[in-house]
Amino acid sequence: MSTVQAEVSELVGREYKYGFVTDLEMDTAPRGLSEDVVRLISSKKNEPEWLLAWRLKAYRHWLTMSEPQWQNVKFPPIDYQDIIYYAAPKPKKALNSLDEVDPEMRAMFNKLGISLAEQERLSGVAVDAVVDSVSVATTFKDKLAKVGVIFCSFSEAVKTHPELIQKYLGSVVPYTDNRHATLNSAVFSDGSFCFIPKGVRCPMELSTYFRINAADTGQFERTLIVAEEGATVSYLEGCTAPMRDKNQLHAAVVELIALEGASIKYSTVQNWYPGDAQGRGGIFNFVTKRGKCAGANSKISWTQVETGSAITWKYPSVILQGDNSVGEFYSVALTANYQQADTGTKMIHIGKNTKSTIISKGISAGHGQNTYRGLVKIGKGASGARNYTQCDSLLLGSQCGAHTFPYMEVKNKTAQVEHEASTSKIDEEQLFYCRQRGIKAEDAVSMIVNGFCREVFKELPMEFAVEAQKLLSVSLEGCVG
Amino acid sequence: MLEIKNLYAKIEGREILKGINLSVAAGEVHAIMGPNGSGKSTLSQVLAGRESYEVSGSVLFNGTDLLSLAPEDRASAGVFLAFQYPVEIPGVGNLYFLRTAFNAIRKRRGEEEMDAIDFLALAKERMKLVEMDPSFMSRSVNEGFSGGEKKRNEIFQMAILEPTLAILDETDSGLDIDALKIVANGVNALRRKDRAMLVITHYQRLLDYIVPDRVHVLAHGKIVRSGGKELAVELEKSGYAEFI
Numbered sequence A: 001m002s003t004v005q006a007e008v009s010e011l012v013g014r015e016y017k018y019g020f021v022t023d024l025e026m027d028t029a030p031r032g033l034s035e036d037v038v039r040l041i042s043s044k045k046n047e048p049e050w051l052l053a054w055r056l057k058a059y060r061h062w063l064t065m066s067e068p069q070w071q072n073v074k075f076p077p078i079d080y081q082d083i084i085y086y087a088a089p090k091p092k093k094a095l096n097s098l099d100e101v102d103p104e105m106r107a108m109f110n111k112l113g114i115s116l117a118e119q120e121r122l123s124g125v126a127v128d129a130v131v132d133s134v135s136v137a138t139t140f141k142d143k144l145a146k147v148g149v150i151f152c153s154f155s156e157a158v159k160t161h162p163e164l165i166q167k168y169l170g171s172v173v174p175y176t177d178n179r180h181a182t183l184n185s186a187v188f189s190d191g192s193f194c195f196i197p198k199g200v201r202c203p204m205e206l207s208t209y210f211r212i213n214a215a216d217t218g219q220f221e222r223t224l225i226v227a228e229e230g231a232t233v234s235y236l237e238g239c240t241a242p243m244r245d246k247n248q249l250h251a252a253v254v255e256l257i258a259l260e261g262a263s264i265k266y267s268t269v270q271n272w273y274p275g276d277a278q279g280r281g282g283i284f285n286f287v288t289k290r291g292k293c294a295g296a297n298s299k300i301s302w303t304q305v306e307t308g309s310a311i312t313w314k315y316p317s318v319i320l321q322g323d324n325s326v327g328e329f330y331s332v333a334l335t336a337n338y339q340q341a342d343t344g345t346k347m348i349h350i351g352k353n354t355k356s357t358i359i360s361k362g363i364s365a366g367h368g369q370n371t372y373r374g375l376v377k378i379g380k381g382a383s384g385a386r387n388y389t390q391c392d393s394l395l396l397g398s399q400c401g402a403h404t405f406p407y408m409e410v411k412n413k414t415a416q417v418e419h420e421a422s423t424s425k426i427d428e429e430q431l432f433y434c435r436q437r438g439i440k441a442e443d444a445v446s447m448i449v450n451g452f453c454r455e456v457f458k459e460l461p462m463e464f465a466v467e468a469q470k471l472l473s474v475s476l477e478g479c480v481g
Numbered sequence B: 001m002l003e004i005k006n007l008y009a010k011i012e013g014r015e016i017l018k019g020i021n022l023s024v025a026a027g028e029v030h031a032i033m034g035p036n037g038s039g040k041s042t043l044s045q046v047l048a049g050r051e052s053y054e055v056s057g058s059v060l061f062n063g064t065d066l067l068s069l070a071p072e073d074r075a076s077a078g079v080f081l082a083f084q085y086p087v088e089i090p091g092v093g094n095l096y097f098l099r100t101a102f103n104a105i106r107k108r109r110g111e112e113e114m115d116a117i118d119f120l121a122l123a124k125e126r127m128k129l130v131e132m133d134p135s136f137m138s139r140s141v142n143e144g145f146s147g148g149e150k151k152r153n154e155i156f157q158m159a160i161l162e163p164t165l166a167i168l169d170e171t172d173s174g175l176d177i178d179a180l181k182i183v184a185n186g187v188n189a190l191r192r193k194d195r196a197m198l199v200i201t202h203y204q205r206l207l208d209y210i211v212p213d214r215v216h217v218l219a220h221g222k223i224v225r226s227g228g229k230e231l232a233v234e235l236e237k238s239g240y241a242e243f244i
Helices: A002-010 A034-045 A049-063 A103-111 A115-124 A141-146 A155-160 A162-168 A179-187 A428-436 A441-452 A462-476 B038-048 B072-077 B094-108 B116-130 B133-139 B147-161 B177-189 B207-211 B231-239
Strands: A026-028 A087-089 A125-131 A134-138 A150-153 A192-196 A203-210 A220-225 A232-240 A245-252 A255-256 A262-271 A282-293 A299-306 A311-314 A317-320 A328-336 A339-349 A354-366 A369-377 A384-395 A400-410 A416-425 B001-010 B014-024 B027-031 B054-061 B079-082 B089-093 B165-169 B194-199 B213-220 B222-226
Touching: A034 A049, A034 A179, A049 A179, A049 A462, A141 A150, A150 A155, A150 A220, A155 A192, A155 A220, A162 A192, A162 A220, A179 A255, A179 A282, A192 A203, A192 A232, A192 B165, A220 A232, A220 A262, A255 A262, A255 A299, A262 A282, A262 B213, A282 A299, A282 A328, A282 A441, A299 A311, A299 A339, A317 A328, A317 A354, A328 A339, A328 A369, A328 A462, A339 A354, A354 A369, A354 A400, A354 A441, A369 A384, A384 A400, A384 A441, A400 A416, A428 A441, A441 A462, A441 B089, A441 B094, B001 B038, B014 B038, B014 B213, B014 B222, B027 B038, B027 B231, B038 B072, B038 B079, B038 B165, B038 B194, B072 B079, B072 B094, B079 B147, B089 B094, B094 B116, B094 B133, B094 B147, B116 B133, B116 B147, B116 B177, B147 B177, B177 B207, B222 B231
Parallel strands: A125 A203, A192 A220, A203 A232, A220 A255, A232 A262, A245 A282, A255 A282, A262 A299, A282 A311, A282 A317, A299 A328, A311 A339, A317 A339, A328 A354, A339 A369, A354 A384, A369 A400, A384 A416, B027 B194, B027 B213, B079 B165, B165 B194
Antiparallel strands: A026 A087, A125 A134, A150 A192, B001 B014, B001 B054, B213 B222
16 A cells, blocks of 8 residues: 555645634633523523523433443543533624625635625525524525525524424424434524425525634534425535634534425535644534435435544434435545544335435545444335445555444335445555556545545535535545555 | 666565566567566566566666656656556546546646547547447446456557557456457557557467567566567467476
8 A cells, every 4th residue: 555655645734724713703602501501592592482491401401411422433521511602703783785794704705715795696506604603694585585485594583483493493303312412402503494385496506604713612503494395405515614723512403304295405515624633623523414204205315525523423314204205315424634433324214115325435544434324224114115225435544444334123024125335445556557547646546536436426516516526635635644 | 669678676575577688669569478477467567667566677768767757657658558457446437537547648748638529539439449339438447347348448548548668468368259359459450660569478379469570488587588479389389388
């Protein structure tokens, strides 16, 4: 592996591109977690009584729970009293249009390659920008409203559409679900809300861009997407954070609900700060994502490209309740340096003739540890259910690891469950072959890795696919040493 | 064109090539024959720039010190190796791979890159040389190809990259007689006055179709005998016993 190692380590020194800090005037809660902090967050957001009550139930339940221990990742205990649970950039005044966004903030998004104004004019993607604990801008709202699509920050939705929030909040991920989701339920600050009414095909891609900026804060956002009967939506999510030498906690919850004949496609490119080459700092990305195919013939598809974070712990799942519903999970997870990922999915087949597909591609380099963990559960009533799972691992170097834990529970004899797994490495032969044909080593490595991920990348919306390929090449730079 | 002097190569402390001397002029086809383990494949790998070997001696290629160049720079200089075991690259399309290689070489030579449409036309034309089906273009590099298809693909790549020195490493191994003919026809069509070829083979069979100008016998890391094309016929009868 000498050449592979040399070639990849030659590219060391490429810094995490999004690691800068923007100086914003902040409004923060006192450090630590208590009932008072939960109340403070709720009052900062002028929330109705029922939501505060829900948060408090979650908080009290959280106190009784212990940290999950089953995952294949190692990290020191988290001091929950050393985290700031609410940090919001102080708005200069209420915003009526994007032109009024704080210039500092606008500059920050420009630096990230997301021009809020440009996005609005040119690319036809509606963006909700979330910095630390709050949503700072949502584009295209008016245009979407004309077809009945609601796309706004979670806080705003609580005020403008309380009946929808009350109906669906916690309906897929209950506040008792797991310790990180429970914590989120108690202290979540913002996030995005989308509602696609019956029969509407959302006319553009919706996206949320998450940015952690403040130090020592945790980010706890919540996304809720509801697609009514026959509605269709494609949603994108991107995330970055500054470089800091302390770990920061990100515990988000995403809930998707697809009613009869509805289709939701959810794509993530996760590029939180991964920590430095020695494994210092980086985001703990402990996220609960779940969708419910509540109606017949509905479909939920998750696509994720996970290249950032010190630790990734997430299992975007689908509950296939409606008959003939379809669940998909396409994942690329890359761990370089000392990054760890324990990620996969759960496909819970309840309805008849439900179908799920899982394609997972894990890439490990440096000292990275990459675990696929997935559950395929076929319930008693899920006659004719089918699952196909494929887990492939690619190793670069000799100090990294790939692990696969597929779980299957099949309670219906008519179900078909298939599982395929492979582990391979970029070897000297492949690299030499490319170089002999005139392709230099670093381009060859990037080509081979992209080839390995092709089945997943082709599921991404066009712009994201290009972004993901670039991201992968950058993340690979300097990953074996 | 190619001037090999006193070439030694070691891997993991074991000496494989022990002083090779060979000169090949432009337009010539030289066959390197020899028993298993004589160093034939090592010679081809060392010429192409495989880095796992410790190499000494000199190799001049059109006046350039070949041994000082990285494999990709040797490719740009015009060296092509048809691999004995072509490598599979899952998920990377054949055509995409080849166009990347083609343009990387052009770029390094300071030439203009070719766009996808022109390249497709070029590929379609050259594919005919080895009777390859166009459906191969969209498949991943060598993935799921049969032995014969892989070898044909190598010759197809050679036809696209148009090297000045082509090294064919056991291109006949694993081919049935029909495939052998197709591959040999492809190679013969690529013979040119300004192009030299080193054909490495264990059997004389291939040389019935690709008729060499010179034949060399490699044994224990040295060239022990050289002659005209009749030497190959002689070897077929007597075997390599006298050289082992």
